[in-house]
Structure formats: C-alpha cells, structure tokens
Amino acid sequence: MGFFDFLSEDIAIDLGTANTLIVHNGKVVVDSPSIVARNRTTGKIIAVGKEAAMMQGKTHENIKTIRPLKDGVIADFDASEKMISMFIKEIPALKKRLFTPSLRMVICIPSGITEVEMRAVKDSAERVNGKEVYLIHEPMAAAIGIGVDIMQPKGNMIVDIGGGTTEIAVIALGGIVCDRSVKIAGDVFTNDIVYYMRTQHNLYVGERTAEKIKIQIGAATEDLEVPPEEMSVQGRDLIKGRPKEVKISYREIAKALDKSILRVEDAVMETLSQTPPELAADIYNTGIYLAGGGSMLRGLDKRLSQKTDLPVYIAEDPLRAVVRGTGLTLKNLDKYKTVLAG
Numbered sequence: 001m002g003f004f005d006f007l008s009e010d011i012a013i014d015l016g017t018a019n020t021l022i023v024h025n026g027k028v029v030v031d032s033p034s035i036v037a038r039n040r041t042t043g044k045i046i047a048v049g050k051e052a053a054m055m056q057g058k059t060h061e062n063i064k065t066i067r068p069l070k071d072g073v074i075a076d077f078d079a080s081e082k083m084i085s086m087f088i089k090e091i092p093a094l095k096k097r098l099f100t101p102s103l104r105m106v107i108c109i110p111s112g113i114t115e116v117e118m119r120a121v122k123d124s125a126e127r128v129n130g131k132e133v134y135l136i137h138e139p140m141a142a143a144i145g146i147g148v149d150i151m152q153p154k155g156n157m158i159v160d161i162g163g164g165t166t167e168i169a170v171i172a173l174g175g176i177v178c179d180r181s182v183k184i185a186g187d188v189f190t191n192d193i194v195y196y197m198r199t200q201h202n203l204y205v206g207e208r209t210a211e212k213i214k215i216q217i218g219a220a221t222e223d224l225e226v227p228p229e230e231m232s233v234q235g236r237d238l239i240k241g242r243p244k245e246v247k248i249s250y251r252e253i254a255k256a257l258d259k260s261i262l263r264v265e266d267a268v269m270e271t272l273s274q275t276p277p278e279l280a281a282d283i284y285n286t287g288i289y290l291a292g293g294g295s296m297l298r299g300l301d302k303r304l305s306q307k308t309d310l311p312v313y314i315a316e317d318p319l320r321a322v323v324r325g326t327g328l329t330l331k332n333l334d335k336y337k338t339v340l341a342g
C-alpha cells in the first residue's frame with residue numbers, strides 16, 4: 001500500500017440504460033434508476049435515481065426528467081456526469097469525506113459500443129475524479145458475475161437482456177469470440193405494452209404503468225405453468241378522455257411482446273450460427289446463461305430453450321450479475337487485465 005493510497009478508492013460501476021449500480025468494498029452500495037430530474041428554467045439537477053424516478057410522467061412544465069443513457073451509451077453527457085457524481089457522493093463510506101477521493105474505476109460498456117462512445121465514457125469517468133479508469137464489456141462482466149470460468153478453453157454463451165440493449169456473446173479463453181448487440185430489450189418491451197394498451201384497449205398508459213404491467217404479469221409465452229393473476233390497469237380513455245380501468249391477462253402481454261422477443265430469438269440464433277464448431281459443441285453441453293432484468297420475463301428461458309434446443313439458465317439475481325462481475329474484475333485486476341476493453 002502506497003503512502004497516499006488512503007486518498008484513493010476503488011469502485012465498480014454498471015452504468016445501465018435503466019439502472020446504475022455501484023460496488024464499493026465488495027458490496028453493492030448504489031442501485032438506482034438511471035434518471036435525472038432537471039429544472040428547465042435554472043438548468044439545475046434537482047433529483048437523481050429513485051427520487052427522480054418518482055417524478056417520471058408526473059412533472060409540470062418547469063421540471064423535466066431525463067434518462068441520460070440510451071441504448072446502453074451516454075446520450076446526455078452533462079446529465080450523466082452529474083448523475084454519476086451524485087451517486088458516488090451517496091456511497092456511505094465516501095459521504096463522510098470532505099472531498100471526493102481519486103477513484104480507480106472499472107465501468108462496464110455494451111459490446112457494440114464504438115471507439116468514440118468508449119472514449120466518452122472514459123472522459124466522463126475522469127471528470128468525476130477517475131484517476132485510473134478501466135472498461136469491460138457487459139457480457140464479459142456478466143459471465144464473471146455468473147461464476148463462469150472465462151479463462152478456460154471452453155465456449156460459454158451469455159445473453160444479457162438489459163433496458164436498452166440485448167448483448168449476446170460467446171466467450172472463451174478470456175475473450176469474446178463472437179457477439180451481437182441488438183437494441184431490443186426491456187425498454188422496447190415496455191413500449192410494446194404502451195402501444196398494445198392504446199390500440200387494443202383505447203387506454204393511454206404511461207411508461208411507469210407499462211413497466212409495472214411487464215413486471216407484474218409480463219410473459220414471453222402464452223402457456224405458462226404458473227400463470228399470474230389478471231391485473232387491473234388504470235389510465236386515460238383515449239375516446240372519452242376520462243380515467244378508465246381495464247383488466248388484462250398475461251396472455252395479452254405475451255401477444256404484445258411476441259414480435260420483439262422473436263427479434264431477440266433471431267439474434268441468439270444468428271450468434272449461434274456464427275460460433276466456431278468446437279465452441280458450439282461446448283455450448284451444447286453447457287447451455288445458455290441469461291442475465292439482465294429482461295431475463296426475468298416469465299417463460300423467456302423456456303421459450304429460448306425451445307427455440308435453440310439448448311438448456312437455458314437464468315443467473316442468480318440477474319439484475320446484479322453485471323455489477324457483480326465488474327466488482328470481481330476490480331478486485332482481481334491483475335487476473336482480468338487481459339479481458340478489459342480499450
């Protein structure tokens with residue numbers, strides 16, 4: 001330990017389109033929606049994370065809620081930097097500090113990210129006091145978080161279904177052999193539900209309500225073994241203009257999501273078709289690992305398993321698999337130096 005090491009801290013960040021998670025000292029210390037609320041007149045950020053999420057869809061013209069990331073990459077630099085900086089200040093062990101310490105960071109990024117987008121993440125991290133900043137691809141972090149031994153000469157397929165992107169990768173010998181990133185994930189599923197409610201029930205629902213429907217009764221198939229109960233949904237009647245309530249079943253949601261899930265399935269099939277034969281043989285034995293919040297959609301594992309004819313496993317606590325892996329990478333930087341991106 002160097003003399004000035006007490007002035008520096010290590011943190012791992014999963015900067016996601018839907019959620020931002022931070023690991024410090026081996027523990028998840030921040031787990032918040034990636035949302036910022038800004039006062040339009042003064043330009044000041046008035047809330048981030050959970051507090052800003054409560055305001056979503058309920059703001060007046062003076063307040064605007066922003067999601068600074070889109071499709072896994074930073075879309076609004078100023079808002080994202082302020083959000084990261086406020087999240088870092090919320091870390092209990094750093095709250096007591098007078099100044100933000102210099103940070104050694106590992107941040108995960110989508111596998112389909114461009115050099116310019118990668119640079120943007122690094123720049124933002126440096127501006128929030130990141131002195132040593134490392135990047136890791138999300139599927140790689142997910143694999144480490146799931147507990148896959150990525151260094152083995154053995155192929156493993158990871159499908160990480162987040163908010164903005166679905167990342168599919170075949171990993172062997174500490175590297176990504178083939179991958180695909182599609183912009184079909186949780187946010188698209190939510191918008192599919194908004195569209196379905198509008199067109200089939202003449203009911204206008206906001207994104208927060210649609211996401212609630214997805215989590216409470218969302219399904220990827222119409223034949224679930226344990227179907228959830230019908231759900232009452234309130235919104236605005238598009239014809240009469242007044243509030244209205246309708247009851248919906250998981251079967252309707254499965255119909256609403258079908259086209260998008262087909263596109264995820266196609267991307268998985270395409271990646272499998274590009275996999276070198278020796279690694280394909282490994283995947284035949286090990287199956288496919290799912291991570292990310294989208295993997296929690298009821299019946300998605302079964303549907304993917306039927307489509308690919310392979311066993312499909314959902315990671316333990318799928319929303320945290322990526323940040324767990326990012327944290328482990330940070331803890332074992334020497335071991336994982338070769339798997340870092342950029």
Ligand SMILES: Nc1ncnc2c1ncn2[C@@H]1O[C@H](COP(=O)(O)OP(=O)(O)OP(=O)(O)O)[C@@H](O)[C@H]1O
Pocket residue numbers: 014015016017018019020071072073138161162163164165166185186187211214215218291292293294295296297298318319
């Ligand atoms: N039980 C659930 N069923 C279906 N979807 C869910 C469930 N829980 C969370 N989700 C969805 O998971 C998504 C968030 O997942 P996650 O936090 O893994 O994404 P992210 O890392 O923020 O996004 P990205 O990796 O694309 O940047 C959201 O769209 C959310 O609605």
